[in-house]
Amino acid sequence: MALPKPYADIPGTTVFDADRARVGYHLNSFCMSLMKPGNRARFKAGERVYLDEWPMSEEQKQAVLARDYNRMIALGGNIYFLAKIFSSDGLSFQHAAATMTGMSQEAYAKMMLNGGRSPEGNRFPGEQR
Amino acid sequence: MARITAGVATSHVPAIGAAIDLGKTREPYWAPVFAGYEFSRHWIAAHRPDVVFLVYNDHASAFSLDLVPTFAIGCAERFAPADEGWGPRPVPPVLGHPELAAHITQSLIQSDFDLTVVNRMDVDHGLTVPLSLLFGQPEAWPCRVIPFAVNVVLYPPPSGLRCYRLGQALRQAIGTFDEDLRVQVWGTGGMSHQLQGPRAGLINKAFDQRFLDLLTDDPELLAQMPHVEYLREAGSEGIELVMWLIMRGALGPRVRTTHRFYHVPASNTAVGHLILEDMP
Numbered sequence: 001m002a003l004p005k006p007y008a009d010i011p012g013t014t015v016f017d018a019d020r021a022r023v024g025y026h027l028n029s030f031c032m033s034l035m036k037p038g039n040r041a042r043f044k045a046g047e048r049v050y051l052d053e054w055p056m057s058e059e060q061k062q063a064v065l066a067r068d069y070n071r072m073i074a075l076g077g078n079i080y081f082l083a084k085i086f087s088s089d090g091l092s093f094q095h096a097a098a099t100m101t102g103m104s105q106e107a108y109a110k111m112m113l114n115g116g117r118s119p120e121g122n123r124f125p126g127e128q129r
Numbered sequence: 130m131a132r133i134t135a136g137v138a139t140s141h142v143p144a145i146g147a148a149i150d151l152g153k154t155r156e157p158y159w160a161p162v163f164a165g166y167e168f169s170r171h172w173i174a175a176h177r178p179d180v181v182f183l184v185y186n187d188h189a190s191a192f193s194l195d196l197v198p199t200f201a202i203g204c205a206e207r208f209a210p211a212d213e214g215w216g217p218r219p220v221p222p223v224l225g226h227p228e229l230a231a232h233i234t235q236s237l238i239q240s241d242f243d244l245t246v247v248n249r250m251d252v253d254h255g256l257t258v259p260l261s262l263l264f265g266q267p268e269a270w271p272c273r274v275i276p277f278a279v280n281v282v283l284y285p286p287p288s289g290l291r292c293y294r295l296g297q298a299l300r301q302a303i304g305t306f307d308e309d310l311r312v313q314v315w316g317t318g319g320m321s322h323q324l325q326g327p328r329a330g331l332i333n334k335a336f337d338q339r340f341l342d343l344l345t346d347d348p349e350l351l352a353q354m355p356h357v358e359y360l361r362e363a364g365s366e367g368i369e370l371v372m373w374l375i376m377r378g379a380l381g382p383r384v385r386t387t388h389r390f391y392h393v394p395a396s397n398t399a400v401g402h403l404i405l406e407d408m409p
Binding site for chain 1: 394
């Protein structure tokens with residue numbers, strides 16, 4: 001019997017549960033490897049060659065090369081693991097978050113300064129203000 | 130005997146650590162965040178703990194997906210700041226309290242909380258940012274720290290109720306340690322925030338304020354809140370707030386609020402901070 005996942009319908013949100021972790025194991029393990037300076041240097045010197053050392057799917061590798069964080073999450077990535085990629089790129093959490101919302105970093109930063117994204121209209125699918 | 134002298138809750142946003150390390154705390158963006166901790170820095174200088182039992186979560190720094198403990202207690206003598214991808218934070222090493230940690234481990238496992246014992250572990254911003262917020266930038270941290278890592282990365286984390294009950298068992302454990310020690314329990318993480326997907330940037334001030342109210346005055350009710358409510362209302366990463374219930378469980382039923390602070394934003398996150406003390 002499938003377990004209920006009452007969180008599956010939250011708009012714009014992927015909950016990193018045990019099923020997602022299974023799909024993303026190698027992708028997230030690659031991310032983890034970037035915590036070592038030597039590995040970061042090798043990755044930067046040749047991203048594709050470095051990625052090919054990991055038993056990841058081609059889709060996962062393409063998403064990493066494109067720095068498409070929504071795609072990486074759809075393919076089992078978790079944001080705290082993916083953070084090793086944008087940290088290695090010298091980019092902030094706010095930069096990465098902005099790219100996932102389709103907003104410019106400026107517009108995103110301004111939204112945060114104005115109190116962030118309201119929960120109104122963002123709790124349930126199809127919910128409109 | 131050892132005793133719990135206070136509970137502290139605070140967010141542990143990595144950008145706050147970067148602001149401290151890069152000397153940006155007086156910049157207009159950051160000044161209001163640090164103003165909220167000014168009282169706390171004076172307070173803790175006057176109420177210095179011997180040991181902080183620091184509840185936090187590891188952010189894929191010490192624990193990869195190879196090993197995901199739900200509750201992990203740091204029993205080592207020393208913990209180094211982790212390299213999270215941009216080099217370790219320039220903060221002192223964290224000195225543990227192996228004797229008290231061993232005592233707590235035995236007591237909690239005998240109370241049916243199955244802890245994972247960790248004797249080698251680097252500690253990331255989840256643990257070091259709260260220390261920086263309260264203690265500033267000393268040459269050495271002024272107290273011992275027992276790191277207590279809770280899994281909130283791989284769903285499901287422990288429930289709020291489980292955390293609250295663990296806090297209650299922790300109170301018993303600390304209270305039966307023979308040495309005279311002043312121990313503070315800190316709960317960290319939160320408040321509302323979401324770092325991923327098209328809904329990134331979610332902040333829910335009403336949820337956060339209610340959480341602060343209930344944590345203080347009706348933690349038994351708050352402990353009933355299901356995970357999905359945290360996720361939906363406070364964002365996918367807002368679920369870190371379950372850790373605050375460990376701190377609250379370690380205090381008595383009635384507490385007074387010594388300090389309360391709330392500010393939006395720090396980077397992507399709502400910052401919340403409490404100092405609670407048992408009612409005499």
